[in-house]
Amino acid sequence: MAEQLDLNLLRVFDALMDTGSVSAAATRLHLSIPATSRALGRLRRAMNDQILVRAGRGLVPTPFAQRSAARVKALLDAAAELRVDPAGSDPRSWRRTFAIRVNDGLSPVLAPRLTHRIAVEAPEVRLRFVAQDTKEPDQLRDGSLDLDVGVADPPPPDLRTQTLFSDHFVAVVAAHSDLGRASRLTVDDLCAYPHISASRRGLARGPLDEALQRLGRSRRVVAVVPSFAVAALIALEGDVICLGPRVVAEHLVERQVPLRWHKVPLELPLAKVEMRWHRRLDDDPASQWLRHHMVEAVQPLVTTLNRT
Structure with a gap:
């Protein structure tokens, strides 16, 4: 009988992708190394893929595992949201990850400012900044990304946009x-x-x-x-x-x-810098909270740009 996937197995998969090591994943998950190794075996059977393979002295993910990593994170985040009511809870109680794709030219400016704001208000929230290898909207649609920030072409109808600032x-x-x-x-x-x-x-x-x-x-x-x-x-x-x-x-x-x-x-x-999200997140309180902090994080930059 084929092995069934559950959230605990997906958490092991996520830890293995982040650490690239069975022992490091075990430490993160507070499991023994043998238990984590057995979970990797279950993952391999359930996903019909090796997930991690030997490369020299270490382990590297397979192409399938690399493609699946962002989607698994999105599933874990979605499952975490089912346990809380963001509309009525304090962000300090949240334990989740937001994935944000940022243009490489802007990340040195935006990432530290946003990270500082989020860490002060929600210390258990993690921001995962994703390189802008593509501008395609698929990752916004499937939930792998929460926000996309950069200079982009006109959006498709299922995406929402807000201009952050314009720059020379x-x-x-x-x-x-x-x-x-x-x-x-x-x-x-x-x-x-x-x-x-x-x-x-x-x-x-x-x-x-x-x-x-x-x-x-x-x-x-x-x-x-x-x-x-x-x-x-x-x-x-x-x-x-x-x-x-x-x-x-x-x-x-x-x-x-x-x-x-x-x-x-x-x-x-001019380069018009926008943030984009999928329309299903329009009324999501956690997404609104993230977008608010993004706007606030860039306000000092807008003030500087407007000086001249």
Whole structure:
């Protein structure tokens, strides 16, 4: 007879995915190692998959387990909600995880601010920030994600959106470089100095190239990296330029990272940053609470952006 899945087995699966270790999962779950090993055997029979396989001295998840991990977390969160009434309870009593997909360029700014607010009010709530490998809405639909934050295309009808702020892209350079010591950035500078392109999709061209092309000019992209964080680290090393959100550039400079940003002397489109959720969560008190804290977390950023 096929093994049946239950919530206890799913909790073991979740712990194994988070830790990648039977012994570490056992510690987290307050189980013995043999009991956890037996649970892994039951999971393998129930899911008809090895779940974890040997790789050198450790264990790695199978492709099936990787695909299933987010859905299992969503199921556990949904089950936890059945035990409490969020509308009438104190967030301090909640024990749950919210999954939030955040654009890589924004996560250094948004994640710490939101985490601080949530930790103060709900110490047992965990935030799981997910890389924006895709903008597809499927994970919002199946409950794997609670919120999606970033710059996105027009939403399908089953998603709700709220604009958090609009931002300009600025040119980020090393503070000690010639460009860092300059009073401003010119079009000639944009064309003369090498650029680092930050693109999740590996693109070397963007709105800046289109603006330069209208002037009969062009820039030289010497490297394409998957995130603005990596591009900013490369910019630290010398006379190169990378474009990034002004709100992130200011965040880095305020924390004494030796960078400087310049306004781009060309008209570039604004980046409208939104948060998105599935419509079934419109009236869910816990989701409303999370969205409220997201809005409050970005308010200081909005104030800063509105100063100029």
